[in-house]
Amino acid sequence: MLYRHPSYYPTFHCLGGACPDTCCRDWDIVLDEETVADYQTAPAPMASHLVRSLTTDEDGDTCFRLNDRGFCAMLAEDGLCSIQKEWGAEHLCQHCAAYPRFIEEYGALTESSLALSCPEVARLLLESPAFVVEESNNGHPNKPFPDIPPELMSSLELSRKKALDVMAQDRYTVWERIHGVLLLAYSVQEDLDRLDYSRAGIHCVPMQPLSASLQAKPFAQDLLRFFSSLEPLRPSWPQRLRRCHDGLDAMCPEEYSLLCRRFEAQFPQWQHHLTNLMSYLIFRHWHKTVNDDQLYARVAWIACSGILLYHLFLMQWKEDHILRLPDEIAICCAFSREVEHMEENLELALDTCSVLSPASIYYPLT
Ligand code: SF4
Numbered sequence: 001m002l003y004r005h006p007s008y009y010p011t012f013h014c015l016g017g018a019c020p021d022t023c024c025r026d027w028d029i030v031l032d033e034e035t036v037a038d039y040q041t042a043p044a045p046m047a048s049h050l051v052r053s054l055t056t057d058e059d060g061d062t063c064f065r066l067n068d069r070g071f072c073a074m075l076a077e078d079g080l081c082s083i084q085k086e087w088g089a090e091h092l093c094q095h096c097a098a099y100p101r102f103i104e105e106y107g108a109l110t111e112s113s114l115a116l117s118c119p120e121v122a123r124l125l126l127e128s129p130a131f132v133v134e135e136s137n138n139g140h141p142n143k144p145f146p147d148i149p150p151e152l153m154s155s156l157e158l159s160r161k162k163a164l165d166v167m168a169q170d171r172y173t174v175w176e177r178i179h180g181v182l183l184l185a186y187s188v189q190e191d192l193d194r195l196d197y198s199r200a201g202i203h204c205v206p207m208q209p210l211s212a213s214l215q216a217k218p219f220a221q222d223l224l225r226f227f228s229s230l231e232p233l234r235p236s237w238p239q240r241l242r243r244c245h246d247g248l249d250a251m252c253p254e255e256y257s258l259l260c261r262r263f264e265a266q267f268p269q270w271q272h273h274l275t276n277l278m279s280y281l282i283f284r285h286w287h288k289t290v291n292d293d294q295l296y297a298r299v300a301w302i303a304c305s306g307i308l309l310y311h312l313f314l315m316q317w318k319e320d321h322i323l324r325l326p327d328e329i330a331i332c333c334a335f336s337r338e339v340e341h342m343e344e345n346l347e348l349a350l351d352t353c354s355v356l357s358p359a360s361i362y363y364p365l366t
Pocket of ligand 1: 013014015016019020021022023024099100117118119120121
């Protein structure tokens with residue numbers, strides 16, 4: 001059995017009460033059956049706290065009640081979970097015990113990753129010298145992967161490896177790299193559509209020079225309008241997107257180009273950070289193609305997400321004349337929380353991006 005995870009995975013430690021945000025906010029956490037049964041046996045003070053803090057959602061599932069500020073009713077004043085603090089971590093429900101760790105099983109392959117919606121994970125990812133995937137094999141026999149053609153899995157394995165290798169090649173700009181990955185995904189998708197899984201892994205990444213286009217700013221504004229139209233978890237996210245949109249709107253093409261040049265010169269780590277972010281998205285989402293054969297939609301969404309994040313960083317830098325790491329982290333977490341974790345939003349984003357051809361995605365080249 002093969003196991004993989006990003007190299008920073010083992011170094012993660014929850015910040016607890018020192019977290020600049022908290023994962024105990026805004027989510028509807030549905031309790032698993034074992035936890036519901038466990039909570040019937042809670043000791044006296046905890047039992048009454050739990051009774052007050054649990055509710056039933058519209059599907060009839062038991063979940064934690066959120067207060068009027070969106071915080072979990074079990075979250076104490078010090079930012080720590082009362083269940084963990086007063087009763088023990090072994091009594092956390094499966095969601096809370098696992099977050100921000102995510103495990104995906106693909107038959108013989110198990111991949112673990114950390115959700116970008118957690119500020120400490122975002123810091124680890126942004127500050128990693130490179131996005132590196134570590135692999136180990138425990139020698140145990142492989143598990144079957146029912147209903148998934150082995151040729152599909154091996155073509156995804158081969159093509160994602162090529163995509164991550166290209167993302168690591170800094171002789172190309174980050175936009176040339178993601179555009180090459182997008183062209184690769186386009187070719188693989190044509191084979192997937194013909195159910196020709198054996199061809200899908202053979203393509204090389206076609207690297208092409210990109211030229212600046214007057215369409216880059218209006219394209220970014222289209223993206224900002226689209227993402228701000230999705231159902232938000234927190235109102236601050238569409239507000240940020242609209243501010244960014246309006247800020248771009250107020251600039252003529254020359255001012256926009258000059259702003260991008262100044263930002264890139266004064267914040268040279270922008271390419272490295274975007275490379276890590278898009279590599280994380282490639283690692284985490286590429287293999288989900290096994291569920292629906294939609295690889296191109298995912299990669300087009302990743303390219304568009306890179307363009308979206310670039311402009312959010314750019315406008316934050318314009319506002320403050322500096323881009324501080326906590327602000328960069330907050331933007332990444334909000335993006336992940338509002339798009340990556342919101343199933344309906346992600347589906348809409350994939351549908352919308354799937355109709356964009358590689359030639360109709362415009363990068364902010366200066
Ligand atoms: S968001 Fe991350 S660092 Fe913050 S409390 Fe949750 S797991 Fe810990």
